[in-house]
Amino acid sequence: MSIIDELKWRGLVADCTDAAELEKKIAAPVTLYCGFDPTADSLHVGNLVPLLALRRFQLLGHHPIAVAGGATGSIGDPSGKTAERQLLTKEILDHNIVSVKVQLAKLLDFEAKQNPARLVDNASWTQNISFLDFLRDIGKHFSVNQMVAKESVRARMEDREVGISYTEFSYMLLQAFDFMVLCRDQNCELQIGGSDQWGNITAGIDLCRKKLGKTVFGLTLPLITNADGSKFGKTAAGAIWLDPNKTSVEDFYQFWIRTDDRDVIRYLKFFTFLSRDEIEDLEQQHKSKPEARIAHQALAKELRNLIHPSTAGVAERASKILFGTHFENYTSDDWEFLAKYSHSLEVEKAKLIGMPLVELLVLAGLSPSKGQARKDIEGRGISINNNPPLPNFGYIIQAGDLQLDKYLRLRKGKKNYVVVTAK
RNA sequence: GGUAGGUUAUCCAAGUGGCUAAAGGGUGCAGACUGUAAAUCUGUCGGCUAACGCCUUCAAUGGUUCGAAUCCAUUACCUACCA
Numbered sequence: 001m002s003i004i005d006e007l008k009w010r011g012l013v014a015d016c017t018d019a020a021e022l023e024k025k026i027a028a029p030v031t032l033y034c035g036f037d038p039t040a041d042s043l044h045v046g047n048l049v050p051l052l053a054l055r056r057f058q059l060l061g062h063h064p065i066a067v068a069g070g071a072t073g074s075i076g077d078p079s080g081k082t083a084e085r086q087l088l089t090k091e092i093l094d095h096n097i098v099s100v101k102v103q104l105a106k107l108l109d110f111e112a113k114q115n116p117a118r119l120v121d122n123a124s125w126t127q128n129i130s131f132l133d134f135l136r137d138i139g140k141h142f143s144v145n146q147m148v149a150k151e152s153v154r155a156r157m158e159d160r161e162v163g164i165s166y167t168e169f170s171y172m173l174l175q176a177f178d179f180m181v182l183c184r185d186q187n188c189e190l191q192i193g194g195s196d197q198w199g200n201i202t203a204g205i206d207l208c209r210k211k212l213g214k215t216v217f218g219l220t221l222p223l224i225t226n227a228d229g230s231k232f233g234k235t236a237a238g239a240i241w242l243d244p245n246k247t248s249v250e251d252f253y254q255f256w257i258r259t260d261d262r263d264v265i266r267y268l269k270f271f272t273f274l275s276r277d278e279i280e281d282l283e284q285q286h287k288s289k290p291e292a293r294i295a296h297q298a299l300a301k302e303l304r305n306l307i308h309p310s311t312a313g314v315a316e317r318a319s320k321i322l323f324g325t326h327f328e329n330y331t332s333d334d335w336e337f338l339a340k341y342s343h344s345l346e347v348e349k350a351k352l353i354g355m356p357l358v359e360l361l362v363l364a365g366l367s368p369s370k371g372q373a374r375k376d377i378e379g380r381g382i383s384i385n386n387n388p389p390l391p392n393f394g395y396i397i398q399a400g401d402l403q404l405d406k407y408l409r410l411r412k413g414k415k416n417y418v419v420v421t422a423k
Numbered sequence: 424g425g426u427a428g429g430u431u432a433u434c435c436a437a438g439u440g441g442c443u444a445a446a447g448g449g450u451g452c453a454g455a456c457u458g459u460a461a462a463u464c465u466g467u468c469g470g471c472u473a474a475c476g477c478c479u480u481c482a483a484u485g486g487u488u489c490g491a492a493u494c495c496a497u498u499a500c501c502u503a504c505c506a
Contacts, residue, residue, distance in 0.1 A: 163502075228461080230450090254459075261460050291458040323459060372452085375467060381453040389454095394473075413452075414459055 002026060003060045007219075009276060010269040012053060014195040016219040017205060025189065025217065029061045029115060032190035033182050035122070035175065036104060037069035037077060038096035039088070042243035043103050045255070046233040049221050049270060051107055053192055054117070056273075058108060063115045065188060066104045070097050070123030072175055078168040079152040080196035080223075085168070097121065103242055107306075118186070122178045138177050141210045142203070147172065150199035172203045179204030180211055188216075195220045224270060227262035242307050249308050250322075250342040253315030254415070256300035257293070261286075264295045272302040314341055322417050335407040339419045349422035353402075357382070357395040364410055364418040376412060383411045 004023055007013050016022055034050045036043065043051070054064040074093055076085045088096070101119060108117035147153055150172065156164035179201070182188035191201050201218035208216045224232040233240050240255045241247040247255075259267055265283050268274060274282075286295035297316075304315050318341045321334055338344070345364045347355070358373040361382065367373035376382050377393040384390065384401055385408065401408050408420040 258459060261458095264460090290460075293458065293460080296458095296460085319459090367452095369470065371470065371472085372468080374473095376453065379453045379466065413454090416452090 003057055003062065006056065006060070007053070007221075011266060012049070012221050012270065014220040014222040015198060017202070017217050021215070022190075022217045022219070026062075029063060030190055031063040031065065031182075031186055031188040032057055032192060033065035033067050033179075033188050034192045035067040035069050035072065035178060036100060037073035038093060038100045039073060040239075040241075041092075041096045041099040042241040042246050043100060044233055044239040044241050045271075046224065046239070048242075049224060050193055051104070052271065052273075053221055055108055057192075058112065058115060058117060059273075061115055063118075064108055065118045065120060065182060065186060066108060067178060067182070068097055068101050068104065068119065068121045070121040071126035072122055072171065072178070073097070074123075075171050075174060076168050077152075077171050077175075077200070078156055078164055079171075079200060080194075082155075084163070084165055087167075099243070120182075122174070122181075125181050126174065126177065134173075134177075138173055138180075138207070141207055142173060142176075147203075150203075152196065152199050172200045175200040176204040176207040179216065180207045183208045183214055183216055184212055189214075190217045190219065192219045192221065195223050227260045244308060248341065248343070249304065249311050249315055250318050252307065253300050253304050253319065256303050257296050257319070258415075259296055259299060261290055264299060268295060268299050268302075272299065272306075274298070274302065311341070318342055330403065330407075332404050332406070335404065335419065335421075338409075339407075339421055342417060342419060344419040344421060346421045346423050349406075352397055352408075352420070352422050353399050355397045357384075357390065357397060358393055360397060360410065360420065361412070364420060366410060366412040366416055366418055381413050385409050 001009075002023070003026060004013070004019075032054070034054050036047060036051070051066070054066060058064045070093070073096070074088065074090075076087060078084075101121075104119055108119075110117050110119070147169070148157065152172075153164060153169060156168075175197075179188070179191050191204060193201055198218070198220050201220065205216050205218055208214050226232050235255070239247075240252060244252070256267075264286060265279065268279050268282060272279075282295045282298055285292070301316065305312060308314075314337075318338060321330065321338055322342065343365070347360075347363065352360075357377065358367070358370045361367040361373040361376065362370055366382075367376050373382075374393040377390055377395070380389040380391070382390055384397075385403060397408070402422055403409075406422050408422075410418045410420055
């Protein structure tokens, strides 16, 4: 199966240039790239789609290049954005680049004998070029008329409330320049990216043809949407990050477990490397017995293994303990384990015993304020250990609430848990 | 540079002197139903308080007034039109 067939089956092709020619080209190994702008100090699950696509290409023998956007990230891509963005400071940008590079490096194989991945930073060829040279050599090839017609720019021009700065307007020139440089120096012939990158990619293709006389290709991946219409990868608490310090291993796992039924098979295709047979088998199981959530568990497990390989088994175990019923039998190992991988809080024992529950809820971060904590309790959403919800908000923590004289599980609703440890 | 309009709570958005902690909607959170699903229904959604109530908030500062999100002045930011 060619990479294109593979991607098509997975629903991962939104659009591509000259499909017939691309099919031919791709029969032999090609060099391709995808850019990742360091807009934060970690990648999030949304970045996974193009990144895993690079990996899929690599697995089938192609040569992937991951481009860290040191230059483009300092400008800000207007694509898909409804408002002008705040420029990141130099310090934040540097910090982000370092972090993102580490994550990119984890998901591609740099040791492969035939087709090792490469990681480059577009600042390396952009930062020393002068503004005048850039305008003369690159800018001359762009027609403002065409740039204005591109969806990403047009949307912002039409929105009277927002507009677009010259800085962001120029973004596509930088990205086109990247493609041209990679094509020239590394023989890169294909750029992939999210569907919002279409305009930027075609700009690069045009530039390669004009500057280098070469025909190169572009392929975009679909924007991932949730069945309920909300944005993929965002929760109220924010994005789901790959960095375990920003999104705990347990939360990361839970995120996938809670996938909408209607999305779970699509996501298996998008985000895992399971084979077609395996996914179709899961689909059968899911259809016949959705409440067992077999597909959800497979999805969560695959992703956890991929992103947090050193924690194999951790999330499943934590999940079993948190959502299971054999609460009284926890050993102190179980408790320590929970404290480490889910949300936890340490409080001095002397302070803990006798502390009003509302105060503990706020300390634990389960309720934003004491007033809200009170309402949460009155709404019968709060319980300690595995007891029924507490009926009144005057409750004070007792010594008897501590399991093994040390641990206490505080729960809000079904999904929010904090393990409180007395010290 | 000139002219006009805007800035309200987590987001959108009403409100043009007292009845306004501020309509409505979204999101969120909780409850019921379930499967840690969806849909639906209910409650809740500035802070403190057991509660009466008190405090802080409508871009910022200063003013008018018994009383201001609402009126005036200055400043900042955003947008449009004109030059």
